[in-house]
Amino acid sequence: MSRRVRRKVARKGKDKVVLPSYPEIEDEGLSLDQKVVVDWTRLPDDTVIQLFSSLNYRDRASLSSTCRTWRSLGISPCLWQSLDLRAHKCDATTAASLATRCMNLQKLRFRGAESADAIINLQARGLREISGDYCRKITDATLSVIVARHEALESLQLGPDFCERISSDAIKAIAICCPKLRKLKLSGIRDVDGEAINALAKHCQNLTDIGFIDCLHVDEIALANVVSLQFLSVAGTTNMKWSLVSQHWSKLPNLTGLDVSRTDVVPTTVLRLLSSSRSLKVLCALNCTALEEDANFATNNNKGKLVLTLSTDIFKGLASLFADITKKERNVFSDWRNLKKKDKNLDEIMTWLEWIISHSLLRMAESNPQGLGSFWLSQGAGLLLSLMQSSQEDVQERAATGLATFVVIDDENASIDSGRAETVMRDGGIRLLLNLARSWREGLQSEAAKAIANLSVNTNVAKAVAEEGGINILANLARSMNRLVAEEAAGGLWNLSVGEEHKGAIAEAGGVKALVDLIFKWSSGGDGVLERAAGALANLAADDKCSMEVAVVGGVHALVMLARCCKFEGVQEQAARALANLAAHGDSNSNNAAVGQEAGALEALVQLTRSPHEGVRQEAAGALWNLSFDDRNREAIAAAGGVEALCSSVKKKERLEQRKNRGEERGGPTVKSKGRKEKGRRRRKEEEGTTGTTSVCLSMSTNEVDFGMPFNVDERSRSRVALANSCSNASPGLQERAAGALWGLSVSEANSIAIGREGGVAPLIALANSECEDVHETAAGALWNLAFTPGNALRIVEEGGVPALVHLCFKSASKMARFMAALALAYMFDGRMDEFALVGTSSESISKSVNLDGARRMALRHIETFILTFSDPHTFAAAAASSAPAALAQVTESARIQEAGHLRCSGAEVGRFVAMLRNPSSILKACAAFALLQFTIPGGRHAVHHVGLLQNAGAPRVLRAAAAAATAPLEAKIFARIVLRNLEHHQIELQSKE
Structure with a gap:
């Protein structure tokens, strides 16, 4: 196949200017002023291969399908020396399909036990490096088979999560099968016994770098038998016998670097190692409490050897390894990387230090120990930014993940440390992260986007991200075919969309369509990407113009699909919130009607009021509240069982008030918003700084979203009482929205009568006694509407509503609540209820004995008092x-x-x-x-x-x-x-x- 494109010709004034051409893609004898075509299949092979090498696997496969020539070049061995399967579901079938291209594969990265099981099907006998994460489920048997099939292995790394099912037996298999092994790093092994370590010493004569990290027990004496060892890390390992360490490890003839970070190592052990080991040059002891708390431990008396602790100047210490290579100590990493004259020994030390420092900093950021605030500001942030520029891809990723993690104070409430975030920004971290996000390597894209997302919770950082072009970058990443990349990019857009000034820019960058497309693309994928996409759309939908854009690109259908079919509560909550915001713009656009007309939308929202998760119930009630201002929606909500469901949602509040009176109430968060009676319209505001469970995301989720069959319409009757069974400790936010939705529905006389018949009066009266001002408003508004009907007015009197309304009218801090309470009382005692009271409330209930004259006097007295104010x-x-x-x-x-x-x-x-x-x-x-x-x-x-x-x-x-x-x-x-x-x-x- 031959594909041809016309050469580009630019115009300058009236003259045509032919853009630069290159002889290797032109036919000889063609003059520059002629119209010619270029045959892209005649590009030099080296040029095409270089182009392929800068693309990810999907793009490479897509481009190689262009023609036969490029298809053959696309499987060139030099393009398949490294393979990263972490973002892909790699089973045995997939691995077998790649086998023909992996004959010369040398480096492999994978994620999870399923991919580990499939590695042998790649038939990459020449593999030299294997690196895996999410290895908790990998067993001895799987690991033994892997190493048996790859005898040329020189490096094996599994972590940083714990390898709980791997034992010393697998380590012995590694030793026997991989005699060329140079580097072994395993995390979270329960027991690394002497027999396994001695097998490494016997069979792996070239083993220079060992890391038994976060293990429960390691045989200290046996490690002294690995005489080839140059670098050793036991960071985070417990149950170490430090007296044996100082006695035996000092005899290792080639030990150059030792990492004991995050252990309970004592000062005497460190000092003995420094004094007795002739070869040791660097000892890293970050976050070692015993060293930090010992005032007598002096790291300057270290026999000319470098000791790195949190209390030392790490940059200065690293600079001391070199002879005047830097004028600014904080530039030590970049100056070392740019050295023209390399020192092999120093290069090995610095490469190892990059790895172990990045690992320890990430672990420290994840555990967030107390007392490290000044370290993160003075050194930690700078170290992570320096490590992000490493030539080691895994170091870069860990550094970016560390930045995403160390700023977070409370991931549940989406709060970050502003000082740390702004330190990253001042030190140029935003530009560095955005550059990483532009990388063709998807692992770097994902971690950089995650860091940008978390940092953007801070408004100043969010502004810097936008000014540096971050919105366009995140919008592009949201289009990625890699789910992990798209997920983190959607999280970034979610956090940025909190700022009103960024919403328009996100829409202009195509972010709205990208987010909607994500929902359709990953509808059967992980919950993380769907929750983030829906959360970002919810924030954007709060803006009038963006809400119209959401509707135009199919957002209503996408969000309703999530509300109907997705079973993950985080996705349901954000989808309902987005629908609430879409419906909140009143007459300024037609989204309210559009949501109501979308097939299954109202039924889905009514169904979500049954959810056991309060956040879902709250957002669903808020959506029904906003939707109830459209006449057609109002009737459709009632037909879908909305009146019954919402009545049941507030019935439990009545019981909560009774418990409160007995001192049994459990507190809940207060949501501040304004209810208005149009009747009761209120726009849901996006939660500031939120990705909370929302926008701040510390790790990638591997859970699958369960998309079940849409619920059957016949289930509506059961939805009428579901929420009552799970709302006993409802928060003010849920109470406000449920009462608000009843307020909106009660505009219709038929609905108003149904609310009274379904028992909605008593719980609304209980809500009127709430301590929350916003609940006062919605409860008073609903009771005002209900009181218009004489039957409901009498029910309110019978259920003790007069004292509650009088209390609102007199005591509430909200003028609106007081006003509507006064109007409700006026409706009740303008004479229309008196005739109805003579024959009882209804055939379905027994009229209670009430003193109407006393209630009337009380009501009129407080109405007068209200007006006189x-x-x-x-x-x-x-x-x-x-x-x-x-x-x-x-x-x-x-x-x-x-x-x-x-x-x-x-x-x-x-x-x-x-x-x-x-x-x-x-x-x-x-x-x-x-x-x-x-x-x-x-x-x-x-x-x-x-x-x-x-x-x-x-x-x-x-x-x-x-x-x-x-x-x-x-x-x-x-x-x-x-x-x-x-x-x-x-x-x-x-x-x-x-």
């Missing part, structure tokens, strides 16, 4: 004495409840307030006038809507009568005059527009 005698006296607009404006300003402008009432509700203006009760007249004042203030979100309803109801005539009534209280008269003025203002404004 907005009544200043001097201001009202001035308004009564003058008809000047300024006097009325002053009353309006002092009486205005800012958030009440978000409330939207129906024609029936407005009509009821107009009817109250005729009520014999002067208190109810004043309350009605006060409410209508709030709803008609010019500039209010729904003021024009309310003015139209008042005009249709003939309100001006009633308002004039109320304003002129001799027996009406002053407040009612003044408020009525203000409402009349508001109506006139809107009328004039309408006429001017016409």
Whole structure:
């Protein structure tokens, strides 16, 4: 096959300028001003192979399929000397398919027991280096087979996680089968006995580097028999007999470097080793408590040998190994790498030090011991940044992972140490990480993206990442075919999307589409990538423009798919949060309706209110709250069992309040947000700094997401009571959202009656007694809506709701809660409930004996008290004495409840307030006038809507009568005059527009 492309021609003014050409891809005799084509199959083989060597395996395979020539070059032995299988599921079949290309394979990296079992199928007899991680399940048998098939092995490394199923028997097999072994590093072996170590000493005459790291026991005496040993690490190993160590290891004739970091080594052992070992040059003892706490331990008296501890200047110590190679000690690593005249011995020492320091720093970052704050700021961050520039890929990865880890204080609450994060930023770490993220090596991409994600929890770092082009880099990585890379990139976008200033940039970089595509691409993959993608989309959906972009690229369908089918609670929570934010933009876009119309969306959210995980229940209730403001959604939610499910969600709160009264309540986190009654619309704000369980991610998840069959519609009836069984210690956030959703649903009279019938009144009253201001608002709003129906009004009285509403009206810190509690009480005692009370609440319940007269007196007294809090005698006296607009404006300003402008009432509700203006009760007249004042203030979100309803109801005539009534209280008269003025203002404004 021959593929041809036209040569690029640039224009400069009116002249054509042919871009530079190269003889090796041109035919001789062709002049530059001719239109020619270039045959890419005629590129030199060396050029094509160099191009292949800079690509990952997927891209290499894709490019080699272009033509026969490149296909043959794509399997060149020089391209298959190294293979990294960590990001791939490698079973026996996959390995066998690669066997023809691995005949000359020399270096292999793998992950997990399944890949380990498949290694022998590669038939790479010439393998020299094997490195594996996630090796907990690898057994002696598997390891023995691997080493038996690869006798040319020179390096074997398994870790850093513990090799719990590997014993000394496997180490003996390694010794017998791999006589050329030079480097052996194993982590987490329970017992490395003398017999195994002696086998290494006997059969592996070239073994110079041993690491038995984080082991439970190692035979100290036997290690002294490995006379070829130059570098030894027992970092993190316990149960060491240090007296034997100092006695026997000092006799090792070639021991140059010893690592005892993170052990309980004592000063006397260190000093004896330094004084008695002739060959020892470097001893690394990072995070050794006994050394750090011994004030008499002086590392400067070390017989000219380098000792590295947390209390020493590590950069200065390393620089002392060289003769004036650096003017700045912190540049010692880079200066060593750039040396023109190399010293083989020093190169070996520095290469070993890079490995063991990066390993210890990562372990220290993971365990996060107390008291290392100053070390991380003064040296630790700088060391990790220097190690990120190592020529050893595994060192680079560990350093990047260390940066991602050491900044984290509490991964559950997504909190990081700002000082550490900003130290990394000041030392140029952001640019270094972004450069690593651009690497073609996917392991480096993944770890760099993880570090960027965690550091970006800090707003200053996030800004630096954006300024350095990090958003584009992360958006590109999110498109990676490597799940681990895409997962960490999505985490970075999640954290960056917390900042309002970054949302637009993420959308412009194509990040929204990349995140949606991730959900479809990895719908049967790991939970981590799905949770991060959904979390980032949830943050982006809080922005109006980005929310529309999410919908345009298929985000609604993707998120609903997760809500319906994914069984992992983290994914469910973020998907529900994203749907809540998509539905939170009201009339500014059509996403609310779009979510409701997506097949299975509302049923899925109702189903999620059954979840045993409170975060899922909370976000699902929040989504239903926002969706309930669309008329069609409201009815569909009710049809899907939403009323019953939400009622059951708040029933347990009633029992919680009873336990609270007995001193048994368990506390929960408070979520601060504002509920508004449109009715009750509220946009979910993304949680700041969140990747918490969300955005901060310390390790890659290997769990599989279980996608079951979508739930059957017939299960709806069971969802009605599910949440009640798991919500006994509900947090204020869940209470607020569940009550808010009931608030929204109760706009419909049919739903309002159903809520009362399903037992929703009593738990809402319990929520009204909550200590959380936001719960007050949603509970009061729901009770206000319910009280519109006489049957529900009587239920509220019977269930003890009057004292609860009176308490809100009098005590709540929220003006909105007090206002709506007063309106609910006004509905209950404007006379409509009295007739209903004569025949009982309903045929389904038994009317309780209540003293309606006493309840009415209590309610009216506190309604009056509430209204008087907005009544200043001097201001009202001035308004009564003058008809000047300024006097009325002053009353309006002092009486205005800012958030009440978000409330939207129906024609029936407005009509009821107009009817109250005729009520014999002067208190109810004043309350009605006060409410209508709030709803008609010019500039209010729904003021024009309310003015139209008042005009249709003939309100001006009633308002004039109320304003002129001799027996009406002053407040009612003044408020009525203000409402009349508001109506006139809107009328004039309408006429001017016409």
